[in-house]
Amino acid sequence: MPDALLPGITATRVPTARLTQNVLHPEGTEPAGPGEAVLFVHGNVSSSLFWQPTVLAVHGTGRRVLAVDLRGYGDTDPVPVDARRGVRDWADDLGALFDALGLDRVHLVGWSMGAGVVLQRLLDDPARVASVTLVAPVSPYGFGGTAGAEGRRLAGDGAGSGGGAANPEFVAALAAGDTTDAAPTSPRSILRAFYVAPGSLPLDPALEDVFVAAMLSTRTGEDHYPGDSAPSDTWPGTAPGPRGVLNTMAPTVFDVSGVVDLPAKPPVLWIRGDADAIVSDTSAFDLAFLGQLGAVPGWPGAETCPPQPMVTQTRAVLDRYAATGGAYREVVLPGVGHSPHVERPQEFVVALLEHLVAPAAEPANLT
Template sequence: MSDVLLPGIAATRVATPRLVQSVLHPEGTQPAGPGEAVLFVHGNVSSSLFWQPTLLALADTGPVRPLAVDLRGFGDTDPLPVDARRGVRDWADDVAALVDTLGLARVHLVGWSMGAGVVLQYLLDAPERVASIALVAPVSPYGFGGTAGTEGRRLSEDGAGSGAGAANPAFVAALAAGDTTADTPASPRSVLRAFYVAPGALPLDPQLEDVHVAAMLSTRTGEDHYPGDAAPSATWPGTAPGQRGVLNTLAPTVFDVSGIAGLPHKPPVLWVRGDADAIVSDTSLFDLAHLGSLGAVPGWPGPEVCPPQPMVTQTRALLDCYAAGGGSYRELVLPGVGHSPHVERPQEFVVALLEHLDAAR
């Protein structure tokens, strides 16, 4: 990993009872031991490498020990298969095993996109172990695709419109081939430029962009990994989630973290998002229902039958309930920012995160 680690960052492989997980941390610190720690969890088709500048910034400015983990099937963590019948619990249980192995009594958790779903599942399972939560461009609490309304009402019993069948086959093929070019719109580098960040909003440092592309290409592909297996459906758009692999973990048939609103212990939540996010949005360009409304997916049955998923609205509605039940949250919206606030506005992100961590102590 030496060619993708920034100066000042080290990687340690930590053996837990479940698997061996790769953890990034500032040089001169150890992942295990007493003291406050903040654990960063990456999103889909990425790895802990995306968090490196954030780790360095926190190491320079705060007393909290920053760590970033690779989820199974990504980065340098063991590529065990993902059982999508458990939602994101394979990953949440892996995080729990890591926290236990490192001897962290309580931990601050930061989750990006799919990783936000993982940390919310961890919060549901072990609220007393969580000191605070930061959600960065989080997936909806009801998963990705196939729901409507603020309450996450499922559009069909089988979760049609969500899961592995929604993946772009050309993108999957480019990942599997290790494509580092920007020669096609479906290459990881092109997707990074067009969707991970707001198009044209960020002149990425070429070296850092190469690191991000390497992180994306660390994604294992196939039915046990990304995107997973798919099932046919009699309901538009004709595909339903399968039982294996990454995208099926976020199907509304298996994923619902809205139970955080009823927890007796509610750590403070920071929600950071960009107003130009094309991935997690009320008009997501990765939501088949929204694409159908644009005419990009044929046969769309209309807004009464299959409305686009209001992802941001669903998150806000849940966090409002969380606050009404005794919790608290802060929403920070960054103008002109896409799906990666920590990459696009690193200084603003770190300032907001430090304020959040200070308030949680």
């Protein structure tokens, strides 16, 4: 971990009531204490290391800024992930971190899977959430196995989602610590091809190495990534199991659309790229879309198993959020993939700071 820290960043392991969590923060600042903080939550197959340039930029505006490693990633304890609780293991870990650091109110920034964790934390403890920023967020209805703007489940057992949807060659490359770009399924190749729009990584090769190190910090196996799976009689023949990362986002256990019913709604910033190949209405990681393309055999057709409209589902929930007293702003960055904070760091920080300074003034659904 020390070799992957940028100048000006330090790491502190924070004991909490649930586990010891690794927190990145600017050097010379104290992560604990009353008041507000901005907490960055990473996505799947990554770690807090991805947030370092953003942490430094936001710290320069005088805010207390933290980035946490979720369990099973980075330097946080690799405690098993109980997928029967959806993403609540991680969300509860955040609550324990708030308690351990004595934080009163937190501006939560979640990327991809981390955005789902942030929304779960909002559902469970809205009083301590000052604002929410969703960065290329997983759909409020999870990843895989749903259809329509309303997140209709395609099969009772969640077929098409969960641990069985992972590419075994990518999992093997993670487990082996592969740092090369020799195979298209190596972490470095996946970073270049899917985490960002092709060609939009920062030019500094050392920063790319940091991001690969973050990906390789992912624990693998049935208790972590990707998790276990169960056979299904429904195409594509795999359903989620009770353990591990991908199963936490199965529609059988994950649904954070209930944020629309909160009596008090903090403001939401939704920022994404229009070239995102991971979270999309045509996601390259959605088995239904891959089946439509012919990449997964036996696809039963669009009437039975349409691709999941992930962006449409998020917009539908946020529109309801706004219609029931909340407010959100959508920022779409052209030519940007799954990592707006990496690909367009200045534009990302500007949008975030506007949100933190005057979130209550943000109208809904501005692009």
